[in-house]
Amino acid sequence: MSEINATMRGIGQTARAASRRLAASEAGARNAALRAIAERLRDDRAALETANEKDLAAGRGNGLDAALLDRLTLTDARIDAMADGLEQIAALPDPVGAVSHLDPMPSGIRVGRMRVPLGVVGIIYESRPNVTADAAALCLKSGNACVLRGGSEALHSNQAIAACIAAGLADAGLPETAVQVVRTTDRAAVGAMITLDEYIDVLVPRGGKGLIERIMREATVPMIKHLDGVCHCYVDADADPAMAERVVVNAKTQRYGTCNTLETLLVDASVAASLLPRFKAAFDAHGVELRGCERSRALVDGLTAAEPADWDAEYLAPILAVAVVDGLDAAIEHIDRHGSGHTDAIVTRDHARAQRFLREVDSSSVMVNASTRFADGFEYGLGAEIGISTDKLHARGPVGLEGLTTQKYIVLGEGHVRE
Amino acid sequence: MSEINATMRGIGQTARAASRRLAASEAGARNAALRAIAERLRDDRAALETANEKDLAAGRGNGLDAALLDRLTLTDARIDAMADGLEQIAALPDPVGAVSHLDPMPSGIRVGRMRVPLGVVGIIYESRPNVTADAAALCLKSGNACVLRGGSEALHSNQAIAACIAAGLADAGLPETAVQVVRTTDRAAVGAMITLDEYIDVLVPRGGKGLIERIMREATVPMIKHLDGVCHCYVDADADPAMAERVVVNAKTQRYGTCNTLETLLVDASVAASLLPRFKAAFDAHGVELRGCERSRALVDGLTAAEPADWDAEYLAPILAVAVVDGLDAAIEHIDRHGSGHTDAIVTRDHARAQRFLREVDSSSVMVNASTRFADGFEYGLGAEIGISTDKLHARGPVGLEGLTTQKYIVLGEGHVRE
Numbered sequence: 001m002s003e004i005n006a007t008m009r010g011i012g013q014t015a016r017a018a019s020r021r022l023a024a025s026e027a028g029a030r031n032a033a034l035r036a037i038a039e040r041l042r043d044d045r046a047a048l049e050t051a052n053e054k055d056l057a058a059g060r061g062n063g064l065d066a067a068l069l070d071r072l073t074l075t076d077a078r079i080d081a082m083a084d085g086l087e088q089i090a091a092l093p094d095p096v097g098a099v100s101h102l103d104p105m106p107s108g109i110r111v112g113r114m115r116v117p118l119g120v121v122g123i124i125y126e127s128r129p130n131v132t133a134d135a136a137a138l139c140l141k142s143g144n145a146c147v148l149r150g151g152s153e154a155l156h157s158n159q160a161i162a163a164c165i166a167a168g169l170a171d172a173g174l175p176e177t178a179v180q181v182v183r184t185t186d187r188a189a190v191g192a193m194i195t196l197d198e199y200i201d202v203l204v205p206r207g208g209k210g211l212i213e214r215i216m217r218e219a220t221v222p223m224i225k226h227l228d229g230v231c232h233c234y235v236d237a238d239a240d241p242a243m244a245e246r247v248v249v250n251a252k253t254q255r256y257g258t259c260n261t262l263e264t265l266l267v268d269a270s271v272a273a274s275l276l277p278r279f280k281a282a283f284d285a286h287g288v289e290l291r292g293c294e295r296s297r298a299l300v301d302g303l304t305a306a307e308p309a310d311w312d313a314e315y316l317a318p319i320l321a322v323a324v325v326d327g328l329d330a331a332i333e334h335i336d337r338h339g340s341g342h343t344d345a346i347v348t349r350d351h352a353r354a355q356r357f358l359r360e361v362d363s364s365s366v367m368v369n370a371s372t373r374f375a376d377g378f379e380y381g382l383g384a385e386i387g388i389s390t391d392k393l394h395a396r397g398p399v400g401l402e403g404l405t406t407q408k409y410i411v412l413g414e415g416h417v418r419e
Numbered sequence: 420m421s422e423i424n425a426t427m428r429g430i431g432q433t434a435r436a437a438s439r440r441l442a443a444s445e446a447g448a449r450n451a452a453l454r455a456i457a458e459r460l461r462d463d464r465a466a467l468e469t470a471n472e473k474d475l476a477a478g479r480g481n482g483l484d485a486a487l488l489d490r491l492t493l494t495d496a497r498i499d500a501m502a503d504g505l506e507q508i509a510a511l512p513d514p515v516g517a518v519s520h521l522d523p524m525p526s527g528i529r530v531g532r533m534r535v536p537l538g539v540v541g542i543i544y545e546s547r548p549n550v551t552a553d554a555a556a557l558c559l560k561s562g563n564a565c566v567l568r569g570g571s572e573a574l575h576s577n578q579a580i581a582a583c584i585a586a587g588l589a590d591a592g593l594p595e596t597a598v599q600v601v602r603t604t605d606r607a608a609v610g611a612m613i614t615l616d617e618y619i620d621v622l623v624p625r626g627g628k629g630l631i632e633r634i635m636r637e638a639t640v641p642m643i644k645h646l647d648g649v650c651h652c653y654v655d656a657d658a659d660p661a662m663a664e665r666v667v668v669n670a671k672t673q674r675y676g677t678c679n680t681l682e683t684l685l686v687d688a689s690v691a692a693s694l695l696p697r698f699k700a701a702f703d704a705h706g707v708e709l710r711g712c713e714r715s716r717a718l719v720d721g722l723t724a725a726e727p728a729d730w731d732a733e734y735l736a737p738i739l740a741v742a743v744v745d746g747l748d749a750a751i752e753h754i755d756r757h758g759s760g761h762t763d764a765i766v767t768r769d770h771a772r773a774q775r776f777l778r779e780v781d782s783s784s785v786m787v788n789a790s791t792r793f794a795d796g797f798e799y800g801l802g803a804e805i806g807i808s809t810d811k812l813h814a815r816g817p818v819g820l821e822g823l824t825t826q827k828y829i830v831l832g833e834g835h836v837r838e
Binding site: 347411 | 439442443516522528530535537538621659661662665666668670673755775777778779781782783784787789790793794798799800811812813815816817825826827829830831832833834835836
């Protein structure tokens, strides 16, 4: 076994042991730890900023662009935001321990389900150091140990945050090994980590498509993940024109770089002639390039010709694909073929078509008369978000604390045996 | 692409297309199909028995043992039982379509979750032809298309059942491709099927450990599965002796070959001297061999010496490993090290220790004062069982219709946009 594999196995083993202690811990102790970590972060802001300056200097030396350097930077305000976030998570309801449906069965036993932590969560992420505190807090709140592997560009910042986390855990009498931040920048650490199925119960990769694809290919640990966000909005024949404009413009322009941003606009043929010029003017005002199908380009001037690849593109930029479709069935078929199962919306006043869209579009979020930008754990009232899943098993859509738990069956008898 | 890969891809594509139609179908149509299939099975019993006789003749020619030949045999009574099972599944509540928690959010949108089919389920199984009807029925009831790959020894029987299923689907106006029973006996079909992640949403492998291990190694489709059933019963210091005897004897002897059968008995040291002789006498009466640790062998005569491998053994036979442990912590530690996360029980009158056992033992079923043999979808009131999962993600423990579904978020707005 290589040294890095041995190191990662050791981390996995100690994480597994810590997960047993966390699963047996009281919610009060876990919340106390979260508050203690927040206090440590606030108290140690000078040390955090010194460590962060090392990462920034190295980043500048390595030619990181301004956007990346900005994401990497820890300011006083960002440190306060991290600490506040930990206290908000501490204040959320306890996601574990609840027993549901403890029902008597014909045999006389009572059977229920108890919500329990998953065990050990592995999180792989890039650049932004606040993820170290956020992800650790969500795992801790849900009674899970975690192994965190951040980007090498944030190494010193992440280790400084890890020191605050360890101190806060100790303050609350919880094992420091409950949160382990991998120290090595060796890329082989990721390969070792994602095959530790003996010790890690689930991976949450957060990062660009290249990272996710690599992990999908190599991981033996199950994942909570999404790969693409090719989100659609279908403007139905019965849409209110002003509402349709408001929704599609918000879905595209409120932020360009997020996975729930609109990437393809579908317009029913019966209203395309009246609506497309209106949409074109609105998007022009935002500097959004429209790439249209042949039918849409025949109805309005100034659209670039869409290539076949445009229907599957996640632009993450001020570009929008536009297609004219023949009604709801054609819209659903387009989404079925080109969508990524993330978030898709319909704008309509017609009840039956709204219900069919909700039922038949097979995506993690389906919406009626609302911007796709709402697909978010906070907007859905989850109180927190560890990521978004486009998988169908276990967790689907924005994943909050419940997605970091599982259920086990509990059976209560009085000496019952099976006949 | 090899011919078999092309065939399996074609099956996957048509299954995916059928799954869209099933997801949009009414529960009434799916239930009508289940009842029509039951009628076809009863009406076509002569054809089923003729096809089955071909399999039995081939099996006898290939030297299958009596137990396997028995499992393979379709009698009038077994055909009736298959048909009755389909009608019982038709009578269960509809597991899809329910919307829960449609709650208003601060932004004004309403957010809920809708229970929907997974899509396409792949089931790989051995010998017993009734699984073809059972598995198809559970998938159909839950709105899923399925691809079934049975054992080559049951080929003719499975195809005859498949013909009844296709006819029943057609009777109810549902696509015949909703249930596809793989015709080829080429083992490569399994390898092709378990990597069809583009078309199959989940695999449910049902069979021996060799089959499951192969699928675990090679599959890219996620699975609902269990590998081992190394079930424990811990007899606590405060156990009622008569209850303890009744529970452990039932857990071991009610059936030897099932995954929820007791394989290791743990006895608290403070009561081992009084209880072990009593247990020994009871197990002697059932012809069960006890393999004991050193401490247990010092307390009672006639125990075989346990080897280290005995603590991890799933005997599926009249053999039981016996260990004396020092209290609850040692019992939990033993289960943590040697258990398979399937089903573990405690016998005790002590409330606090019962609660700690329920909370801290990390298994799919944990029991107090009940036989491990109760770990079963029917005993848990699920109405049906597609399998048992010892995984933590998605479905854990006995898996009924709910395990064949997922949820999607639905968002209802009135033109809401994100600020």
